[in-house]
Amino acid sequence: MLYNIVTYGCQMNVHESEKIAGILEEMGYKNTEDREKADIVVFNTCAIREGAENRAFGNIGALKQSKKQNKHKIIIVCGCMTQQKQVADYVFKTFPFVDIVLGTHNLFMLKSLIERKQKEKKRILDYMESGDIREGVNAYRTSGDNAWVNIMYGCNNFCTYCIVPYVRGREVSRSKQDILNEIKEVIATNNYKTITLLGQNVNSYGNDDKNQGTFAQLLDDICKLDGDFKLTFMTSHPKDLSDELIEVMKNNDKIIKEIHLPVQSGSNKILKAMNRHYTVEHYLELIDKLRKAMPNIRITTDIIVGFPGETDEDFMSTCELVKKVKYDGIFAFMYSKRSGTVAEKMQNQIEECEKNRRVNYLLDLEKEIKSQKKDK
Secondary structure, three states, X not given: OEEEEEEOOOHHHHXXXXXXXXXXXXXXXXXXXXXOOOOXXXXXXXXXXXXXXXXXXXXXXXXHHHHHHOOOOEEEEEEOHHHOHHHHHHHHHHOOOOOEEEOOOOHHHHHHHHHHHHHHOOOEEEOOOOOOOOOOOOOOOOOOOEEEEEOEEOOOOOOOOOOHHHHHOOOEEOOHHHHHHHHHHHHHHOOOOEEEEEOOOHHHOOOOOHHHOOHHHHHHHHHOOOOOOEEEEEOOOHHHOXXXXXXXXXXXXXXXXXXXXXXXXXXXXXXXXXXXXXOHHHHHHHHHHHHHHOOOOEEEEEEEXXXXXXXXHHHHHHHHHHHHHOOOEEEEEEOOOOOOOHHHHOOOOOOHHHHHHXXXXXXXXXXXXXXXXXXX
């Protein structure tokens, strides 16, 4: 019995696909890269950008003929895309050869849903609007010598362009003891050199449950564990980056001196429209603190170009910020309108050709800065 998992999106999705693999492995299935030969195919989808959704729809549709040739093949669609009720309904209606549709909150039910499908021979649409953290789902880790470890789920920030709070729910922190126990198990295998902590906003760990302590305290406790490993984390939100965290990063050799700190825009007007809760000035202060504490720290960022209302002046402010910070890496994206978000209904939407021009200009600027740094 064989399975194939198709993963779209962020590192959270990559790790959730490892959990899906863990469920299937425990059921006796083995991985195959050949989607046609697989008895179970799982599409773990992403809703952050329209492109990811379109790729998922195209690849799902491509399996129609395969399902005709093997009626016992089970096709499953899950993840952020189908956590949106209207999209889950659309997938279930548009792709009648898809057997199971579920979202992000009921992933732990995957085994029972597969068994139900096999027994009842009926298609299943299982939508759960919200859910709690479920421990005990073992990951079948496939990311080399890196082990992903979730420390929290959800997001409370409601950036106006982002669908995540609607598909992942509010912030919920895992218990510190559960996190430490998982990491101890990872260390005990001797298979992993790096442990990467995951959350939509790791810096807000513990805000929903003060008994767990702060994110900085969690990092400090992990670093006290015995074992030869390095520690890193993603993603950080500038509004929650504390002096305490910078100090813990500085003082622990196990923590890799790198941080991914999405700025999104170099214009205060656009940052306010995005509901980011910080200014350019505050962001640059954070960069200064990080580099004073750790002169060789590697800093990367995310930038959205073409957000509604972004003028040429706003965009050039972003470019000026990039020149000041001199990032070690930039992930630049054209703004993608997401149904249900505040920005979807904003005036002054930017033409696609202009978004494309701006993103290419930014990427050229990044290359120029990297070349200058290399020559020094």
